[in-house]
Amino acid sequence: MLKTKLAASAALIALLSNTSVLAASEEDIEMLRSEIQGMKEAYESRIENLESKLEKMESEKVASGQVATAPVSRGAPSAANSFNPEIGLILNGQYSSFSEGDSTIRGFGTPGEGARGDEGLKLGESELNLSANVDDKFRGSMTTSFASEDGTDSIGIEEAYIETLPGMGLPTGMSIKAGRALWILGYLNEQHTHVDDFADRPLPYRVFLNSAYNDDGVQLSYVLPADLYTEIGGGVFRGDDYPLGSASGSGPGAWSAYARVGGDIGDDQNWRIGGYMLSGDTASRTSNDGVVSFTGDTTLFTADMRYTWAPTGNPYEQEILFQGEYFWRNEDGTYQDTNAATGKVAFDDHATGWYAQGVYKFDPQWRIGYRYSQLQSPDIPVGLAGSLLDSGGHNPDAHAVMMDWSNSEFSRFRAQYNYENPASGIEDNQFLVQYIMSFGAHGAHNY
Amino acid sequence: MKWLLSSIVALELLTMAPAYAEDQLNVFACEPEWASLAREIGGDKVEAFAATTARQDPHHIRAKPSLIAAIRRADLVVCSGAGLEIGWLPVLQQKAGTSNTQRGSEGYLAAANYVPMLERPTRLDRADGDVHPEGNPHVQLNPHNIALVATELSNRLATLDAANASVYQSNYENFIERWQEAMVRWENEATDLKDVPVVVHHKSFTYLLDWLHMEEVGSLEPKPGIPPTSAYLEELLRSLRDQSARFILRTPYEPDDASEWLSEKTGTPAIVLPFTVGGDDQSVDLFGLFDSTIATLTGAPNVE
Numbered sequence: 001m002l003k004t005k006l007a008a009s010a011a012l013i014a015l016l017s018n019t020s021v022l023a024a025s026e027e028d029i030e031m032l033r034s035e036i037q038g039m040k041e042a043y044e045s046r047i048e049n050l051e052s053k054l055e056k057m058e059s060e061k062v063a064s065g066q067v068a069t070a071p072v073s074r075g076a077p078s079a080a081n082s083f084n085p086e087i088g089l090i091l092n093g094q095y096s097s098f099s100e101g102d103s104t105i106r107g108f109g110t111p112g113e114g115a116r117g118d119e120g121l122k123l124g125e126s127e128l129n130l131s132a133n134v135d136d137k138f139r140g141s142m143t144t145s146f147a148s149e150d151g152t153d154s155i156g157i158e159e160a161y162i163e164t165l166p167g168m169g170l171p172t173g174m175s176i177k178a179g180r181a182l183w184i185l186g187y188l189n190e191q192h193t194h195v196d197d198f199a200d201r202p203l204p205y206r207v208f209l210n211s212a213y214n215d216d217g218v219q220l221s222y223v224l225p226a227d228l229y230t231e232i233g234g235g236v237f238r239g240d241d242y243p244l245g246s247a248s249g250s251g252p253g254a255w256s257a258y259a260r261v262g263g264d265i266g267d268d269q270n271w272r273i274g275g276y277m278l279s280g281d282t283a284s285r286t287s288n289d290g291v292v293s294f295t296g297d298t299t300l301f302t303a304d305m306r307y308t309w310a311p312t313g314n315p316y317e318q319e320i321l322f323q324g325e326y327f328w329r330n331e332d333g334t335y336q337d338t339n340a341a342t343g344k345v346a347f348d349d350h351a352t353g354w355y356a357q358g359v360y361k362f363d364p365q366w367r368i369g370y371r372y373s374q375l376q377s378p379d380i381p382v383g384l385a386g387s388l389l390d391s392g393g394h395n396p397d398a399h400a401v402m403m404d405w406s407n408s409e410f411s412r413f414r415a416q417y418n419y420e421n422p423a424s425g426i427e428d429n430q431f432l433v434q435y436i437m438s439f440g441a442h443g444a445h446n447y
Numbered sequence: 448m449k450w451l452l453s454s455i456v457a458l459e460l461l462t463m464a465p466a467y468a469e470d471q472l473n474v475f476a477c478e479p480e481w482a483s484l485a486r487e488i489g490g491d492k493v494e495a496f497a498a499t500t501a502r503q504d505p506h507h508i509r510a511k512p513s514l515i516a517a518i519r520r521a522d523l524v525v526c527s528g529a530g531l532e533i534g535w536l537p538v539l540q541q542k543a544g545t546s547n548t549q550r551g552s553e554g555y556l557a558a559a560n561y562v563p564m565l566e567r568p569t570r571l572d573r574a575d576g577d578v579h580p581e582g583n584p585h586v587q588l589n590p591h592n593i594a595l596v597a598t599e600l601s602n603r604l605a606t607l608d609a610a611n612a613s614v615y616q617s618n619y620e621n622f623i624e625r626w627q628e629a630m631v632r633w634e635n636e637a638t639d640l641k642d643v644p645v646v647v648h649h650k651s652f653t654y655l656l657d658w659l660h661m662e663e664v665g666s667l668e669p670k671p672g673i674p675p676t677s678a679y680l681e682e683l684l685r686s687l688r689d690q691s692a693r694f695i696l697r698t699p700y701e702p703d704d705a706s707e708w709l710s711e712k713t714g715t716p717a718i719v720l721p722f723t724v725g726g727d728d729q730s731v732d733l734f735g736l737f738d739s740t741i742a743t744l745t746g747a748p749n750v751e
Contacts, residue, residue: 048631139541166546173519173543223519223543229512262512267500270511308509312502314700315509364674408673409534410573439573444538447511 085132085140086441090194092124092434099429105207106423107377107391108351109287109294109335111242112149114206116430123148124434127158127192131443136167143192158182158192158214173223180216184233184258185276186325187304189213195445197321197359198402199416199432202373204327204353208300210242213278215254229262229272237280243298243329245285254280260304262447267313272447276302282333292388296333296347302326306447316364324356331378337387345383352376357400365407371400394424411437472608475521475548477532478505479724480587481558481596483733485525487622488601492611496521501726504700505531506577506672510538519543521554522607525600528557529564529584553606559584561599562592565653577672587723588655590630590737597622629734633741634659640744644690646683646715648675648697648706651722655740664690667697667705675705684712691715694744698722718743 096119103116124147131141143159161179164170182190188205189212201211219235239253240246247253260274279299286293303326310319330350336342355373362368377391384390398421404414418430471494476482482497489495496517499505505527508514518524518539526532540549548554564582571580586592601619605612637659644664645656650671656663665686669679687709695706695717703717710717721730721739729739 166540166544166549169546172545175541221542223515225519227516229516231515263516264511264513267502270509270513272512308511312700313500314503314507316504316507317700317702408573408577444510444534444536446538447509447515 083132085130086443088127088129088131088438088440088442090125090127090129090192091437091439092126092194093122094124094199094432094434095121097431100426103420103422103426103428104288104388105203105375105396106394107380107389107396108207108375109285109292109389110207111210111287112289113211113242114287116200116428118150124436125193127194129441129443131441133165134162137165138162138168139165171222173225174220175222176218176220178218180214181219182212182214183217183219183235183237183256184221185209185213185256185278185300186302186327187274187306187323188325190446194436194438197323197357197367197369198371198400199414199434200400200418202325202355202357202371202400203375203396203398204325204355204373207351207375208243208327208329208353213241213243215239215241215244217252217254219256230259231261232257232259234258239280239282242285242287243278243300244280244282245294246283247281248283253283254278268311269307269309270447271305271307273305274303276304278302288388291337291339293336293338294331294333294347295344296331299330301328308447315361318363319359319361321359321361322357324354326352326354328352335384335387335389337384337389340384340387342384342387345381347378347381347384349378349380351378365405367404367406369400369402369404371398371402373398373400392424394421396420396422398422410439410442411435472522472604473520475518475524477524477526477536478587480593480733480736481525481527483724483736484593484597484600485523485604487733488597488615488618489604490614490618492608492614493604497725501699501721501723501730504698506534508532508535510535510542514539515543518548519545521545521548523554523556523603524548525556525558527559527584527586529559529581529586530579531559531584553603556596556599556603558586558592558596562586562589562595565657566650576668576670583650583653585651586654588652588740589658590626590633590733591658592654593733594623594626594630597626625734629737633737636741636745643694644692646687646692646695646706646709648695648701651698651701652696652720655720659744664692667695667709680705680709684709687713687715694718696720699726720744 094117096117098116098119104110126146127143129141129143131139134140140162141159145156145158147154147156157180159181161177161181163177164175184190188196188201189209193201205211215237217235217237219233221231221233224230224232234257235255236252237254238247244254256276256278258274258276260272262272264270277300282294282296282298284293284295305324307322308315308319328350332348334344335347336344353375355371357369357371359367359369374395374397376395380389399419400416402414402416404412406412413435416432420428420430422428472489472492474482474485474489474493474495476485476495476497478499479497479501482495485493485495498514498517499508526536545554546552559581567582568575568578568580571578597619601615604615641660642662644662646665646667647663648667650666665683667675667680669676691713692715695710695715697706697717697719699719699722706717720743721727721736724730724732724736726736727739730736
């Protein structure tokens with residue numbers, strides 16, 4: 001608008017000066033010219049001034065918040081389903097082929113999830129997650145897993161928990177989670193299997209945790225106010241999930257504690273190490289399809305470390321991940337193997353296990369990885385000789401190599417080869433191919 | 448349980464004393480440009496921490512331990528928003544953010560909420576790649592957006608630290624004055640760039656192109672967030688025969704192979720723009736960022 005006005009007045013001036021030019025001298029023309037120039041400059045600077053004022057006013061208007069929605073029209077729709085929770089679904093399928101018919105890990109009671117899966121084409125675990133902020137203080141989340149094992153479809157509650165939000169007013173960095181959850185215990189336990197870098201869990205997770213410890217309970221975590229990331233926490237649990245079992249009575253059957261620290265080395269490298277423990281009474285715990293049972297006290301110590309390296313700290317293009325965990329489990333009670341008719345045999349010893357893995361992302365879509373895992377079976381009393389708990393001095397171990405391709409962060413295909421020695425003289429060559437896809441809401445991942 | 452709580456308290460007492468001696472306002476900026484803006488307006492009253500560098504893709508950052516420790520100290524979190532940090536920021540906020548730095552709080556400033564957004568998708572489908580429902584989140588390359596965010600940032604700082612409100616106000620006024628002058632200069636310098644066609648790697652420069660009235664005629668990614676494929680690049684190459692581009696633009700964190708390939712095939716120069724503060728030697732602050740961006744574009748070969 002201002003510009004048209006200026007143009008109009010300039011035209012008028014030009015017209016006027018044109019008519020007078022007939023009689024005017026060179027001097028007059030020069031004077032008029034400079035006058036016009038002066039006017040033009042004055043107008044321009046005024047316009048510039050006005051424009052900058054306008055811009056400032058506009059930005060202040062936006063900033064004052066009253067119209068925060070105006071320039072971006074961020075008005076949320078107000079339908080009845082506006083408050084529906086975030087819904088995410090994981091689809092997963094697998095083909096497996098094994099060279100050995102029997103892959104029982106000797107020397108340990110191995111629970112259902114700890115055994116290798118079914119052979120052939122098979123639907124993997126599909127997960128449905130619903131989560132939402134309940135109100136200003138709580139968040140709720142539920143993950144149901146749908147699996148098919150030995151031809152039967154089953155539904156399991158993998159997680160169903162509430163957790164406090166920072167609005168709860170607990171000290172900054174502290175939160176409490178209650179219900180059933182993948183509790184903080186080592187590195188992998190906290191994460192859903194579809195996030196794993198390999199198609200199956202390493203040996204110590206299979207025998208010590210039945211893939212993951214997700215008992216019912218309460219856990220507190222607290223990030224300390226330190227420059228170096230330091231987190232501590234602990235919890236009490238029902239004591240129903242492997243490596244515990246058959247809790248009864250009102251008292252908690254188990255408790256846990258952990259501490260971990262982590263940081264950066266320059267821009268490129270990040271690390272985290274931690275120590276964890278879980279201890280509880282086991283009223284009765286069966287494994288190996290009900291053949292092996294244990295009653296007594298279980299104490300599990302775990303240490304984990306993770307190290308990531310990415311050029312310039314940009315993991316999207318290239319990245320190397322190293323990760324390892326060590327397990328030490330003591331059991332004090334009685335073991336029984338009904339197939340071997342051992343009767344109840346007093347047992348007090350420890351078993352250990354560990355794995356280490358490296359994954360190299362050499363392209364935004366391609367990764368390769370190698371993992372080695374090993375178990376050290378406990379010394380057994382003579383009463384258990386010849387039972388499944390008798391490893392015959394063999395320490396089970398396994399090598400795994402994998403390669404995966406991700407079209408986007410929502411879809412991944414993976415091929416994996418395992419060479420496992422679950423028992424003396426058994427060499428199991430396993431070939432696995434899987435896909436993992438997720439759609440809908442997809443939560444951010446931990447480190 | 449009791450011993451746990453008392454040891455927590457003891458540990459807290461042990462660790463908190465040294466770190467909290469100074470009374471500066473801690474600003475956690477998701478990207479370097481917002482840390483730089485916080486330094487302009489906060490001056491010595493704020494301690495600004497940038498969670499990422501110019502060499503890191505802000506879409507894909509790990510929720511690493513150091514960031515959890517850093518967000519715990521933050522009085523104000525400043526991010527681009529619009530889903531750019533959705534893969535990592537929520538974990539940090541949930542784990543250790545204060546209640547005042549959560550979404551919707553005074554201590555959380557998402558730049559995307561205060562600027563006019565471009566490229567808001569009309570449909571939401573993952574088949575379209577990594578789409579952001581709120582619009583393109585790379586808002587920092589239009590200096591007018593920086594001015595808008597600066598206004599909001601100075602308000603937030605004044606609210607959070609009322610004792611120094613006048614300092615923030617005068618820093619802000621000083622900044623805006625210099626910024627307005629600089630914008631006039633950049634716009635004058637860039638007049639020749641009007642209507643210049645460019646190819647971009649990712650839709651990182653939408654706001655820059657919109658500001659300078661340049662034209663995006665193609666992108667190396669077939670869909671946002673999907674890496675270039677050779678078949679798609681061949682197709683792009685064919686389309687560029689009809690509509691040739693003047694530059695192929697990429698950020699410092701994007702790989703060079705696709706743009707170098709296209710550059711070789713077409714003779715169009717492939718150039719790296721700083722994208723954010725720290726993106727090249729000249730981009731030491733926001734002024735340097737735009738000085739360098741304009742100088743690179745106008746000084747690059749092939750510009751009449």
